[in-house]
Amino acid sequence: MSGWVRALRVPSTRKRLLVTLGAVLMFRLGQNLPLPGVDGPVGPGGLLDLVTGGGLRAPAVLALGVVPLYAARVLTSVLTVLVPRMRALKAYEDREGGSAVGRFTRYLTVGLGALGGVAVVVAADAGRLFPDGVAAVACMTAGTALTLRLAEWIGDRGLGAGMSLLFLTQVAAVLPGQAYAAGGVPALAVVPAVALVVVLAVVTARQAKRNVPVQRAKRMMGRWPHPTDTVHIPIRFDQAGYNPMVWASLAVFVPAWVWDLGGPWYLAAAFVAVVLGMYLCALRVLDPEKVAGDLRRQGGFVPGIEPGRPTAAYLGHVRARMAWWNGLYSGVIVLLPMVALAVLGIGARDPLNAPGILVAAGLSMIVSRDVAQQVESSFLEERYAAFLR
Template identity: 45%
Template sequence: MNERDSLRRRILVTLGVVALFRLGQSLPTPQVTVHAPEADHPVRWILDLLTGGGLATLPVFALGVLPCLAAPRLLRGLIALIPRLAALRAEGEAGARILKRYQRRLTVVLGLLGAVGALVFHGQSVLDGHAAIAVVCLTAGTAVVLRLTEVITDRGFGDGVRILLLAQVLAVLPPEFLRLYERTGWAAIAVTIVVTLSITVFTIFLAQGQRRVPVQYAKRMIGRRAFGGTPTYVPFRFPQANSPAVLAAVLLSVPAFFFGLGDPWWIGGYFVLVCFFAFARAAVRQDMDKVAGELVRVGGFVPGIRPGNPTAQYLDHVSRRIIAFGALCSGVVALLPAAGLALLDAGPMPLVAGVTLQVVLVFLVSVSLDTTRQIESLRQQRRYAPFLR
């Protein structure tokens, strides 16, 4: 199979899985009568954003990719609390396979709990036979969605969870902005264009930007030849994520009912929470002691900084400054659509339409960059394959 056929096959697999996923989000669950919130109710918009309209209508794939998103984060928390799971993570590839199996089972369990919660939300009794059939269908739907994400990851382009999450968010975007256009007219189009360009520029800037810390390797004499001594660098990037904006919007949805979604206090609190969550999420992932120890092991050092603990402190200082700047930019990116829609006096639209627009654009840019890198990697692999045989 040549390079063009391989790329075509991956694209077709990704598009086919997305089409099957959206079909599952339109098939009704048997033995269920839904009582969805009103179309203009903020709860309806939040549910549509998180599940692609699933929890409001309760199709077979009602939970969307929410269990697939929650399971890895819950498993990481369990690893920190349960020594047995921490030991498995330290076992390398064998332990990773076992943890992957636990993650898949945890996803199905979360789907089961979500199915029961969805039925209770719609006022259904979970004790009769009809409810049992609905729970089985919804849980099976979660298992199928999990498999679909794995198919995209293994045989398609990009991360399967992110691709399907983007698909379900795009599904609820047109109705939201149609309602916005009916409220505000052509001003909505102008604001949307400005906000879209601004978010795209900020996202590309954060995704491509990096801080390069110079590293020098000591020379080693092997016989009469000197090896090493070449300069290199340690790249620091700010990790991209949409979870801070979504989490901040969900936390502020309750007090928004009291003082309004377009209120300046709501927008200010939204900005602060996004910055805080983005900083906390990125800071937790940093382990500069490990990086400094790896540099010592391979004979590398930062010029002007002593190896060991001083290097770790210096790298931590640089990393935190980058994280703080990235968190501030994430807050600005999250603030742009909400503030723009608030200027239009769109009522409760800034909560859902603003978060939806940001999530969609950040995902579009990040998925496009990841897909481009993956295509380039495949092309390089095909190019050098004859020399590696």
């Protein structure tokens, strides 16, 4: 009997892995389960197939994928900024705890799933809304609720962030087929190589930073002088992060897809959009005036720079210079998949596109980082479980 008990004591890391695999399997099964009452593909495909996991190609119960989840999170963030009551509630929950904003996000997710189901039914067959259309909308609403529960399940009991992992799952299920349909076997070899180069370039940029030295004035602690110490203000090279790069490339890709544009002008427009987008987003990360004011109140100063406005001007100059270089660096990164697709003869109207490759690379970085951190913390909990008890 003791042997059976020992066999059932699965380590927590293994349990988390089994929960994650089960949730992913259920998610993909729902994205291939036919939606009753709706026939034929919905939408133009391409990037839409990528963000929905191919669920709209032959409408499925989980046809919307994780789109309602991300849309609800974005809308909640916008409402928190614009609506005073939501802003006060969010501040109260951050300070005292609570779950009202989380419940609102869940309800909004299910509501967006219902609206998406109505849009799918109308786009598929506007003449038959009852009873088949009502059943289809109900199934897609329930599918959105199931996707939300699976994401929360992974976050609570699995490995990694639920939404990011499910998003990567549907991207990985669609991207190889798009690559083969657009460029055949050469595309299957080029796309992973380009995505790997993008990941390496972004990780290298995230590790780079400029340390601005700061010295503190000599202080008296009782009757004894406290010696000066030197600290640093780290200004990261990748100040804006990865998302502005994807959104800027997507803003150029959509008009190119609508009017079937390409060539050098398309590459130049994408490069300029990414450079400007990364630069403008980086300017919102660090506030030189606030940092200079905090240094002055704490008795710190940058060697060779006067405290106050000269320090703020110096920090602003360093921030702007690093933002420009990061913008140029990010523009080159975005050009890599675009040039690779152009060499393969893949245009804007083909299923495979540069924003899709950037999304896949970004999701791979996010998921791998979250899973690695969670596995490491789980191993530490297992190692010190006896002491914690």
